[in-house]
Amino acid sequence: MLYPKPIGRSAAARKYDLLTAMGAFALSQDKSRQRLILRLMTLITARYNWSRDELAVGQREIARLWAIQERTVKREMARLRGMGWLVVKRQGARGRVTEYGLDIERVLDDTRPAWAAVGPDFELRLDGRESAAVVPLPVRGLVAPPELGDGKxxxxxxxxxxxxxxxxxxxxxxxxxxxxxxxxxxxxxxxxxxxxxxxxxxxxxxxxxxxxxxxxxxxxxxxxx
The missing domain is CATH 3.30.300.180 (DnaA, N-terminal domain)
Incomplete structure (x- = not known):
């Protein structure tokens, strides 16, 4: 499955779908995993650059956002890398923070078991089968206005x-x-x-x-x- 990059037209819907998949999956997990995924979702919402697939935030800023200590940030980011959800694109160096990317395909693969809890339309959309299920005919010319006879x-x-x-x-x-x-x-x-x-x-x-x-x-x- 190749999920369209969440930029351009319909980008907002794809972002919401991805966050919904993550949230639904988190709610099916234990409290530790729930907290980890919630932290990632908050970080994505606040600081992730969707168009460049870039998450470049210092540990101090993440610690402040997550209301935890910096050493806990190191542990949580390592867990997210271990899950394969975050990928290091450029290692941090003196004066430069580590730059991460989001492996959307891995996130979707891992969260797939929770899609059904959202609804059948959600499953079809993320599976790429929505267009195969219903393809609305193109509108040629103007669509006739509806009748207003009953006044309802x-x-x-x-x-x-x-x-x-x-x-x-x-x-x-x-x-x-x-x-x-x-x-x-x-x-x-x-x-x-x-x-x-x-x-x-x-x-x-x-x-x-x-x-x-x-x-x-x-x-x-x-x-x-």
């Missing part, structure tokens, strides 16, 4: 979503059908389990914002198959 919140929200992004609307949101409305909870039905999982993962904030823009009593949107 979902019909009105569809018009908002279409106006914001016709391509995304045509590929993922047009197929959603209004289901039950129980108080502030609106349920939408997707044509497949994968479609539902993908929309639930990637578009719920957008769906909720669109629904609330036409009906402020909508507090939650759920997508099911």
């Amino acid at each position: 919140e979902w019909s009105l929200a569809q018009a908002v979503l279409h106006a914001e992004d016709p391509a995304v609307y045509g590929a993922w949101l047009r197929a959603l059908v209004r289901g039950e409305r129980a108080g502030g909870r609106l349920t939408l039905t997707a044509p497949s389990r994968f479609h539902a999982a993908y929309v639930q993962t990637h578009f719920i904030p957008r769906l909720l914002a669109a629904c609330q823009s036409v009906d402020d009593s909508v507090a939650q949107v759920a997508v099911v198959a």
Whole structure:
């Protein structure tokens, strides 16, 4: 498996996926391993340069971030190197800190057992099989605006979503059908389990914002198959 480098378009999603995999895996481990991985995740979030695959931070700064002593930093960094998650790219010398890289492929291989706990869409995405499972047809020309005849919140929200992004609307949101409305909870039905999982993962904030823009009593949107 060759995981795309988390830069450029969709980089944010890939970064979140990687951190999610690490977090889910950590939660399945003992307390010592949990603490180690949490420390690495914090260091990555604070100081890792994704575009250059570079982590160049002094032990004193790491100790301050992790709220531990420097000798403990040495031990923890050695453990991370032993796991293969961190790789020394340039050894530190006088006046220069050691530069590390992140072996993303090794991280993903090690965390694979925990992917199922996140969800089937997550497994498909990290396995590189997402595109094989569902390939949305390209939108040719303009997607026709939705009908507003029934005047219900979902019909009105569809018009908002279409106006914001016709391509995304045509590929993922047009197929959603209004289901039950129980108080502030609106349920939408997707044509497949994968479609539902993908929309639930990637578009719920957008769906909720669109629904609330036409009906402020909508507090939650759920997508099911």
